[in-house]
Amino acid sequence: MKFSRTSTTLAVATLLLGSATALAAPGQAATPSRFDDGSFEFPTAPANSFTEPGTGQSIGPWQVTSGNVDLIGAGFWQAAEGDQSVDLNGSTAGTIAQTFTTTPGTTYTVTYSLAGNPVVGPTVKTGHADIDGQDFQDFSFNITGKSTTTMGYVGRQFTFVAANATTTLSFASATTGYAGPVIDNVQVLPCKPCPTC
DSSP: OOOOGGGGSSSSHTTTTTTTTTTOOOOOOOOBBBOOOOTSSSSOTTTTTTEEBBTOOOOEEEEEEEOOEEEEOOOTTSSSSSSSSEEESSSBBBBBEEEEETTTTOOOEEEEEEEEESSSSEEEEEEHHHTEEOOOOOOOETTTTTOSSOOOEEEEEEEEEEEEEEEEEEEEEOOSSOOOOEEEEEEEEOOOOOOOO
């Protein structure tokens, strides 16, 4: 069963006119700061629908760096946290990235919730999480038995040591077509020092 992409024909600028968190024009990357909006709550996508930002556009502090993705609005399907999530496949496989400040030499933990678009497409959705362009974790999700109301999110985690004063975290789909892995509830936190004995 295919679902309509009619809502994607709305002009993003019109949809989000006047919003401080609107999709940025190509090349307008935000100045790196703390990691933010890991649950993709801003800007607000239409309820029970989605928008499809493409390469060079932004979802709040996230930049679409290749292909396009679907920003899923409240009610379209179950979110892991908050109301919204991101399908890493819009009409094609996409990549989202966020650059944020880090302390060189510090170890950080990345956690996120993973599911897959349960409506159409391949049964197994695949992709990878990257740090500064380096593949840090491959992921896959099987949608068998899943639905829009029971997405079956699983928690994933990995750590990295910051090499620079800024770090770029990205999530990329390796799934063909327009129904890919779903990402939500991304968090990046410095690891706490081990207590002394």
